[in-house]
Amino acid sequence: MNIPDDLYYTENHEWGKVEDGDLRVGITDYAQEELGDIVFVDLLPEGTAVSRGDSVGTVESVKAVSEVYAPVDGEITEVNPALEDAPELVNQDPYGKAWMVVIRMTDPSAARSLMDSRAYEEYVKAEAK
Amino acid sequence: MRTPLFQEHVRFHGRIVDFHGWEMPVWYSGIREEHLATRTSAGIFDASHMGEIFVKGPSCVPFLERIQTRSIEKMPRHKVCYSFFLNERGGIIDDLTVYCVEPGERYMLCVNASNTGKDLAWLSSHNGEGADIDDASTGTALIALQGPDASRILNSVTGIDLDGMKAYTFACVPTGPYGELMVSKTGYTGAGGAEIFLASGHAPKLWEELTARGAVPCGLGARDTLRLEMGFPLHGNDIDETTTPLEAYLNFAVDLAKPSFIGKDALARQREEGLSRRLVGLLLEGRGVPRQGCACEKDGVRVGIVTSGSVSPVLGVGIALAYLDKGVAEGDEVDVAVRDRALKARVVHPPFTGGALCIIPKRT
Numbered sequence A: 001m002n003i004p005d006d007l008y009y010t011e012n013h014e015w016g017k018v019e020d021g022d023l024r025v026g027i028t029d030y031a032q033e034e035l036g037d038i039v040f041v042d043l044l045p046e047g048t049a050v051s052r053g054d055s056v057g058t059v060e061s062v063k064a065v066s067e068v069y070a071p072v073d074g075e076i077t078e079v080n081p082a083l084e085d086a087p088e089l090v091n092q093d094p095y096g097k098a099w100m101v102v103i104r105m106t107d108p109s110a111a112r113s114l115m116d117s118r119a120y121e122e123y124v125k126a127e128a129k
Numbered sequence B: 001m002r003t004p005l006f007q008e009h010v011r012f013h014g015r016i017v018d019f020h021g022w023e024m025p026v027w028y029s030g031i032r033e034e035h036l037a038t039r040t041s042a043g044i045f046d047a048s049h050m051g052e053i054f055v056k057g058p059s060c061v062p063f064l065e066r067i068q069t070r071s072i073e074k075m076p077r078h079k080v081c082y083s084f085f086l087n088e089r090g091g092i093i094d095d096l097t098v099y100c101v102e103p104g105e106r107y108m109l110c111v112n113a114s115n116t117g118k119d120l121a122w123l124s125s126h127n128g129e130g131a132d133i134d135d136a137s138t139g140t141a142l143i144a145l146q147g148p149d150a151s152r153i154l155n156s157v158t159g160i161d162l163d164g165m166k167a168y169t170f171a172c173v174p175t176g177p178y179g180e181l182m183v184s185k186t187g188y189t190g191a192g193g194a195e196i197f198l199a200s201g202h203a204p205k206l207w208e209e210l211t212a213r214g215a216v217p218c219g220l221g222a223r224d225t226l227r228l229e230m231g232f233p234l235h236g237n238d239i240d241e242t243t244t245p246l247e248a249y250l251n252f253a254v255d256l257a258k259p260s261f262i263g264k265d266a267l268a269r270q271r272e273e274g275l276s277r278r279l280v281g282l283l284l285e286g287r288g289v290p291r292q293g294c295a296c297e298k299d300g301v302r303v304g305i306v307t308s309g310s311v312s313p314v315l316g317v318g319i320a321l322a323y324l325d326k327g328v329a330e331g332d333e334v335d336v337a338v339r340d341r342a343l344k345a346r347v348v349h350p351p352f353t354g355g356a357l358c359i360i361p362k363r364t
Helices: A029-035 A117-128 B006-011 B031-040 B060-067 B113-125 B150-158 B200-212 B220-230 B264-273
Strands: A014-019 A022-027 A038-043 A055-061 A065-069 A074-079 A101-105 B015-019 B022-027 B043-046 B051-056 B080-086 B092-102 B106-111 B132-135 B140-146 B170-175 B179-184 B193-199 B216-218 B277-284 B295-298 B301-311 B318-325 B333-338 B341-348
Touching: A022 A065, A055 A101, B006 B022, B006 B200, B022 B031, B022 B220, B031 B043, B031 B216, B031 B220, B043 B200, B043 B220, B051 B060, B051 B113, B060 B106, B080 B113, B080 B264, B092 B113, B092 B179, B106 B113, B113 B132, B140 B150, B140 B200, B150 B179, B150 B193, B150 B200, B179 B200, B193 B200, B220 B301, B220 B318, B277 B301, B277 B333, B301 B333, B318 B333, B318 B341
Parallel strands: B043 B216
Antiparallel strands: A014 A022, A022 A101, A038 A055, A055 A065, A074 A101, B015 B022, B043 B140, B051 B106, B051 B132, B080 B092, B092 B106, B140 B193, B170 B179, B179 B193, B277 B318, B277 B341, B295 B301, B295 B333, B301 B318, B333 B341
């Protein structure tokens, strides 16, 4: 299972990458493996204000549907246009081409309250038991 | 519970889930890949959790005539038919396949894994005729080899000529390495191929040989999307004790002409009174996936409910089976409530895609 060191993580298996005052958000390798073949990704539009824990969209696999939650408060400033036609990117490249949204953080230091890669690895291990 | 193939599932990195108490693989490489492999080459499925019940003895025929919906009196040796156990209200206790091993003497019933215990209790408590009922489920494995390459792969491993067999027949073939195989030209995928019953102890070896020749291991996920693409009902989802075969368009598996069977009076009455709902297919017109339990509306009025839903890996769109009120016709558009959205869907008659073998005759 791939858990890059330079990202932050949530208990709902989103990752966040800090880019100045923005947080680029997607779902983790573990999440895509659990969901299986992703067939649709639906995301909220740019300009939507979100609070931490709000849904920013849904990821649908053959077997199940899962919400994607905002890891931080802020405003969605970018939505990945590629996922509408190529939802399988979430399975193929969850940390790269399959980023989902960019959130302009209300508090630029908010990401620090999320898990780092080591904490997330422990969290996933515990959950898998 | 584990099937005799459990170690094979682990070896092939199957993702194991609980299925009615059975530890079964839901997928190995992925549902989509496994589904498409079955449609285009060959998939192999462990169905060993299913129940095999033998009904034998001098009174087996009158007992079977009364307890299930097909007339078996004239059923030839080595023929298979799809059938139901019904309750007095015509509700479906289980759907099953009946195998005529020796006419008048010995039949095998293959039933759903989750219903095996319930079926056995039902059979025992309604066995006024005193037929011999023998549950062979534990010692029997079932491997489904499905798809256009199934016949070639089976032939290369066992020498069996599946192409020379008619659909809905089976053959009992002694083999050295795998013991006696009961090879049935049936399936639950619409892709053609065989279902192979054999003694549990021989199952891992046969699984290994078939996969070594290119059969792709498929889990319950692909089994579900394959059957859904064909419109085959799943007991517990699309049919159950509150639905009848007539409502589910499965009249072909009910011989209303036979003198008497449990549930016949209720079905005859229902046929006379007319049906208030029918099981139909829904083809989504846009993005999204209908799921079991989603409500269906037409012109703002609730007309039914989805009983099975997924996305068709072949078509790339959402498909479903749903009970809709009688007034809704093929070709109509309905709204399916998926979370907070109303998704447009077209009412269609399955199969959703063309299959090589369809157990459900064209509806008239």
